[in-house]
Amino acid sequence: MTQLDKITPRDVDFSKWYTDIVLNAKLASYAPVKGTIIFRPYGYAIWELIQKQLDLEFKKINVENVYFPLLIPESLFNKEKEHIDGFSPEIATVTRVGDNQLPEPLFIRPTSEVLMADFFKTEVKSYRDLPLLFNQWANVMRWEKTTRPFLRTSEFLWQEGHTVHDSKVQAHDFTLKILNIYETFVREFLLLPVIMGQKTQKEKFAGAHSTYTIESLMYDGQALQCGTSHYFEDNFSKVYDIKFQNKEGKLEYGYSTSWGVSTRLIGAIIMSHSDDNGLVLPSKISPIQVRIIQIKDTDEVIKISESIKNMLSNKYRVDIDKTDKSFGFKISEAEIKGIPLRIEIGPRDLEKKVVVISRRDTKEKMEVNINDVEKIVDSMIKAYDENIFNLALENRKKRTTSVNSIQEYKDVLNSNQGFILVPFCGEVSCEEDVKQQTSTNSRCIPFEQENKNMKCFNCNKDTKMQVYFARAY
């Protein structure tokens, strides 16, 4: 039980609670280089389930996987002014090999637009070569001052998609198609309700024409960006000279996009769904969906455990806890690890032909006839996932406020942290002013807009646009 005692209550210290869960559920450990983490088997298994589903979705729309190098020559990177300005303070740089200084410093990719663009430049010749739809699952590095496992680490794992198209419309549509894939995935698999929208000029990706995003709200009321999809128009193509012969035989710059989600999604899952007893994992990305715990390991209990495991294994990831730990410890461990359902099997229950199934989220327990186990597991998993999603949605609703002035905005920040919807002019200087006053940024211009005449909450200019602001991870 010692493990359980270590989890700080969520409402006492959210940040400490988060770290306790990461370490106690054995998702990750700290590594020797500051800001880097070790993905332990349980944490990595969640990432593998995320990868598997997204990879499937990408392949359905003909995206092809590739792998581009880790290192980018400094001179190549520096061609795109906005891009280098956005990333350069965070770039880890290789300057020597063994005892030899390199003739040119090499950057560890913070993202791969530049290398992709350099490849597309020679690859793209005609409209017949387009679209080129690439994705890679890779590690990237951005040196961060303040780090936290999964949420912000110097090295992280992600997928980065990079595409080139022969028209603005195609490229822009593709950017949104990916955003929709992200939203569906995050909603159905991670059970996170998100707001879809566009980033403001100030918050868009370095070098992009426009950035689209899905934004979720964590339990503590801080926002987290779950995925972004960038439309570059021909910005990168002009800098890196990506030209194709169009159907009219004329040379035209290609239209490109890039998009990514990362291992910070694991952080989002933790901070949205978990509780004081540990992780609560959405069933679809839970490495173990059902754990069988034997109250006593009699022959009959072992036999029934194995047969229930086999029966459920066609549909679910099931295991039996066969360790020699105490029953109580096994229960706590299943809770810390966020396993959606536990089936407890004991000799006395078996006399009545029943087992006990409990849900991780509500702690609800049910005596179930052995013959009904599969049916009940189906319905309990469904109810479990629905409940988790609804709790996150309710939290977001409770923590979403609409205000019209900077004073009201500041008041809300101090009373009910969360998404704050405001009428906003959209100007960079005005957003910088808000940031200076409140240390908050906009999260997105939601696609859903009321289109009424309003005044910017900060500068009072006329505007029709509503924007979500929030403190964010």
Add this chain to the structure above:
Amino acid sequence: MTQLDKITPRDVDFSKWYTDIVLNAKLASYAPVKGTIIFRPYGYAIWELIQKQLDLEFKKINVENVYFPLLIPESLFNKEKEHIDGFSPEIATVTRVGDNQLPEPLFIRPTSEVLMADFFKTEVKSYRDLPLLFNQWANVMRWEKTTRPFLRTSEFLWQEGHTVHDSKVQAHDFTLKILNIYETFVREFLLLPVIMGQKTQKEKFAGAHSTYTIESLMYDGQALQCGTSHYFEDNFSKVYDIKFQNKEGKLEYGYSTSWGVSTRLIGAIIMSHSDDNGLVLPSKISPIQVRIIQIKDTDEVIKISESIKNMLSNKYRVDIDKTDKSFGFKISEAEIKGIPLRIEIGPRDLEKKVVVISRRDTKEKMEVNINDVEKIVDSMIKAYDENIFNLALENRKKRTTSVNSIQEYKDVLNSNQGFILVPFCGEVSCEEDVKQQTSTNSRCIPFEQENKNMKCFNCNKDTKMQVYFARAY
């Protein structure tokens, strides 16, 4: 047809032929940083198929996937003397982030024994925690003077397994279990016959107690190491202080292993099976196993193409070449890409209810009744794979020589390059002497031994051991 013209004949210039295939089959492209490559979709798809199968095999024996960081502090790496001596000239080093010098240089992992050991040190407490069976799919970096796509690149992709056990026997058995998984995979999936054995003292992995290997022979008679499995005994545990309480309650050092295969396997496939027309891919790792090419796209041809594709898709990876290229170009392209079977469908054949199936390896063509397509594809794929394996095996037999003296050895090196089996004393100094005279190393001490009394081929000492030497990639 221009693409085909570019492939240099294999017997004219093997090295140029190899590069031509890599580039023309669009497996990889050169990247801006010397010695790094871009894995293009077709090359990466092969790697994904390799990963999928090996990952399945590892998971069957309870190996868990993890992800450890890219960067290792210099001071941590330098603890293991042999290890650092083996790798240090090849290590890419991060010394700054943005404009700031780092307080300590950070090494980009050339392999992860050190980070794993540092983790195991705190993780391993009791025999109950063991074995720990970890694997990661990751990029690593070793700066090489002479590079070649897939075979030797500064950055490469691989899997690296790292395990800790509570006894020498368990650890050693596990090392060999992995070697057997590699051998089976390489034989069945890549169709490469290999020699299994142990590395000599001179050739073993830096820091290992013993290294086991599978060695294959390329078409040109040079050997290639396809995979290695290292038994460390308690070497790393002593240096990194990995101790556990054994069943008797006493502290004991853990026994560790590591093992890996890399993207150089793709190079091995190319150099073993391909020919003057391009790649020849083993069916199990061919991204496309059957390509349908329409001689004319009449309604009937399109209908039958789709129905054959659907029928075969339950078992095979099938596509239809729907590009507007010429028929001849489509044939050449399917050949360059090494697609095992082509099905050509035309209106005149359809009148006779037949299609034509051709094999990439032998160029054999067969008129097949539409109703028999599935059955014939099954048998042709089987025959195709058998033939490819046998060709590689015959090449190896033809190029394997047994000699007893250094003079004979030198003669063979100049006449029939390949595996050369010699009686060898096994001493490091003697092997260094052979290297100085001939620029060749031993490949392995094969498990199969005759155990007769012999004299070392170089120093004439008594020995019972036979060893394979060869020039190698």
